[in-house]
Amino acid sequence: MGYETLLVETxxxxxxxxxxxxxxxxxxxxxxxxxxxxxxxxxxxxKGVGAIVLTGSEKAFAAGADVKEMxxxxxxxxxxxxxxxxxxxxxxxxxxxxxxxxGYALGGGCELAMMCDxxxxxxxxxFGQPEITLGVIPGMGGSQRLTRAIGKAKAMDLILxxxxxxxxxxxxxGLVSRVVAPDRLLEExxxxxxxxxxxxxxxxxxxxxxxxxxxxxxxxxxLRFERRLFQSLFATEDQKEGMGAFVAKRKAEFKNK
Ligand code: CAA
Numbered sequence: 001m002g003y004e005t006l007l008v009e010t011x012x013x014x015x016x017x018x019x020x021x022x023x024x025x026x027x028x029x030x031x032x033x034x035x036x037x038x039x040x041x042x043x044x045x046x047k048g049v050g051a052i053v054l055t056g057s058e059k060a061f062a063a064g065a066d067v068k069e070m071x072x073x074x075x076x077x078x079x080x081x082x083x084x085x086x087x088x089x090x091x092x093x094x095x096x097x098x099x100x101x102x103g104y105a106l107g108g109g110c111e112l113a114m115m116c117d118x119x120x121x122x123x124x125x126x127f128g129q130p131e132i133t134l135g136v137i138p139g140m141g142g143s144q145r146l147t148r149a150i151g152k153a154k155a156m157d158l159i160l161x162x163x164x165x166x167x168x169x170x171x172x173x174g175l176v177s178r179v180v181a182p183d184r185l186l187e188e189x190x191x192x193x194x195x196x197x198x199x200x201x202x203x204x205x206x207x208x209x210x211x212x213x214x215x216x217x218x219x220x221x222x223l224r225f226e227r228r229l230f231q232s233l234f235a236t237e238d239q240k241e242g243m244g245a246f247v248a249k250r251k252a253e254f255k256n257k
Contacts, residue, residue: 003035008042013050013197013257014190015043015095018057025063026056028108033086040093050197050204050257052093053189054116055100056109058182061125064107067134084108084139091115091141096196096208100189101125102182106164111140114149114175117208120192121167121176122185128164148215149175200238200254 007018017039019026026032043049056062065084073083090097090112099105099116106128113119113127129142137143138159147155150173158165167179180188196204206229214222233239238254245252 003039005029005032006035006039008039010046010049011190012194013048014193015039015046015049015052016190017043017052017054019055019062020057022057024066024068025060025104026109027063027066027068028087028112029066029069033089037086037089040089044094047201049095050199050201051193052095052097053100053186053193054097054112055186055189056102056105058122058124059103060109061099061101061103061105062109062112063104064109064130065140087112087115087140091212094205094208095201096193096204098189098193100185101127101176102185107131107138107142108140111138111142111145114141114145117211118192119170119176120178120180120185120189121170122182123167123179124182125167125170125176125179126164127158127170127175128162129159130162130164132160133162146175149173198254198257200233200236200242201256202236203233203238203242206233 005019005021007020009016017036019032021027021032043052097116099113099119101113101119102122102124104126105113106126107130110127110129129138129146131138131142143155143159146158154173157163165173167176170176171179178188210226210229213225217225236256238256241254242252
């Protein structure tokens, strides 16, 4: 399958998606969204893929929604077509997904990274929500996901001033889980994805689902949801294998991966 705006490949059990619009610093347009839907649908359906890495170029993960594409949009067109609504498909990916971010992750680029389950950043990464400088506000989740990720004070600072945050500040703030040297970024992200993909796929997918739901549910509902998922995993061969291997002091060989 050829994609207009992405490079898509598998490395072992990891699906690797590289945003590929270098002439526009990977600005996110309708073609990128359409291609990402297709790639994610294919990886979600592929039993040989246990985790996904989404990355960009060294200079830019993505410099935001495509300003040239949207500048002439009017309200009725945007409202009736639910402009940007389709991007939520990325957050709905069922398999664990890592954003490997180098360079600019601005506006929709930052929001796309936040739709992934964790962000691994290069020391060169720069995160920001500069929409205010364009006369608008974040439209792909920035005001919601960034606030949940780094708290109100920092989110307000970034969204109201449009300033950028470097990788060290992003790590301190809890937006990214690891910061690595630029030449180690892909290796680190692929290594983490490979590790995730080596475990039982139902367990990894349910772990993702449980953590994701924690942002939406009350504590009591979330705890009940987690417990039901936990209990349901006792119906899998992999639970027997994982616990059996621990007791027998051998390495687990998960079947559902
Ligand atoms: N949309 C469209 N094109 C973009 C773009 C974007 N978001 N970001 C960069 N480009 C294009 C530039 O127009 C330029 O194209 P041309 O060569 O045809 O002029 C090319 O990519 C290279 O960019 P620059 O020459 O600007 O590169 P730079 O190194 O000087 O600056 C930058 C890099 C600071 C990231 C700068 O490009 C920039 O500020 N980009 C826009 C960032 C932004 O405002 N993003 C938010 C968009 S709105 C949004 O995302 C809404 C939402 O919530 C979904």
